[in-house]
Amino acid sequence: MLEVINLSKKYNEKEVLRNISFAVEKGTIISVLGKNGSGKTTLFKMILNLLEKDNGKVQFEKKNIEQHLIGYLPEQRSLYQDCTVYQHLKLITGINKIVNEDEKIDKWLHKMKLYEYKDKKVYTLSKGNQQKLALIVCLIKEPKIVVMDEPFTGLDYENIDIFLKEIKKLKKENKIVLISSHIYQPVNQICDRYIYLEKARIKLDIRKKDLIKENKKVIEINDKDYLYDEQILSKVSNDKMVRYIIKNNKAAQTIVERLIQENRTINYYGPLTIEDKIKQI
């Protein structure tokens, strides 16, 4: 189990994190959400021991986290641009004393469809391929805790699928994965739990199954302020659309039928998403 206990951090008197505590079981994918500057990256860096903690500690199985246990995929594509793909991976496997390193490198390159770029310099790769290389760098040492900061940025759908497949595999291997992403859709597909950070604190910590259990439904239509129903718990709107959160499945179905009868376009009808939940806060 990964335990984050009372983590606090200030940058020049500005409080970024205050008494953040949570525990993550093995085989869990946890999504850390929050606006820009909410402290997601700071939290990750403190877990990775890349940032000094003002207060608190991070433990894995009741011990301080050792480097070989952690894999990190940073937000920035952190690669030596002047090196070849192979040299890069060789460095990481060498540092971590991985056995059969060449075999493993080839296996990962094939898996990520990067084998043809093995001897190419990193700067010649596309952003997507660089991101895939960064993922290999993160995972090749087979860490028990994987921290991914914005892993889907700059990826096309095909590559997002490749990433998702790998992350799901990590879950199967009983590893802990922490992801922060602005692209909610792929994260929603795989994560088991959400932590939402706001104003240096955890504002929401909810398991996906609990979110589903709430049985609330969401309807999105284009006409602003169109609907009124006592079953509507809340609404979020902007200039173009409005999203209604409906108390339960039955009420939602009634409203949908009404909308169809009135020939209204329904943009979305489905379960409550984490975005809706956050907006409710």
Next chain:
Amino acid sequence: MIELIKFDLRRRFFNKNTIIVNILIFVMILCCFHIDFILQDEILIDTVLIDTSLIDYKELFIELSDDELTYKISDKENQENEVILHLNEKWQIITKYELDQKTKERIISDIKKVIIRKYKSSHHFLSSFIDEFVTVNPETVITNQEIIDGSIVIILAISFFLIINYGCTSSNEIIIEKSNGVLNILLTNIDAKKHLLGKIIVSYTIFIVQIIIIIFQLLLSFLIRFVQDRCSGLQIFINKFLIIATEGNGVELNIEKMIMLVLIMVFNLLLIQLIIILITSKYTNGQQMASFQGLLYVGLLIIYYLTMIISEQLIKNKLVKYISYIPLFSMVLIPQRIINSKINILGSLISLMLVVLTIITLTVKCSDKYKRNLLIQK
């Protein structure tokens, strides 16, 4: 750590820029080995040739001069015209300035007189044939002292800047790693202390490997020149330099002194490098590093040139004597004291030990601070 060192070394040496720089260095060295060809338009050679079958050069030479190898003739009317007679395969007159015909004739006549005097008893017939055995080559060697002085200053300055540059190599590398985020990856794979040690070892290895490459280039250039003319042209040129360089210079350096001198400089450079890394590890961009480097260059150059002009009197000063043992100061003061024979091997060893101890203490004590600095990011 070894992997990181190997990786950094591969990156440093197997890249286009390093290869181009080394090719340029090789071309420069090759040019130096052919300097007599390059500067031939500016140098006129004036040699006095004497038939080798007749005389024993050394004997003759000793008679000619108080010095074992050189014979100097100064123009009393005009102090500029200093002539140095040097024994090579043939008699060669090297002049600092162009000689007028009158002086030239006087020197040749002097040599002839000595030969005749020397061999008057055994070879009394020589005087009638002397002109056949002693011939004058119409070329004149002019060594321009200003060019030599200028070259020495340039070489010293280049060497010094190269040394500082190597000192800053690791710091620059760390800032690059910091700004492109690679450092985050490295530090989730390797301990900060090992990272620090790795960087120091890398930059030092680079320095040593570069020196080995240069030595190899020197040997290759020598070989090329040797195949051409057995270095005879170059030898004449070098001799000219040696005569002038050693003129009035009483420096005596034996192997022990030389080794100690090199070790003290090398370990002090290692210390400088360590300090630079520790100071600059908190910088987050190249601009900050460039500002620091600028200050460092100026500071070290001031120390360097101040030491260069330190008089012997000052070296004898007790305060300077004690200061010379302090690491960093010892880099410039101990070699001065060694050259002037003002320190014995034990004293040099103490100074060396102090530098090594400082390096070890700094590495152990400052590695946590280094990690904190590394983690300072934008």
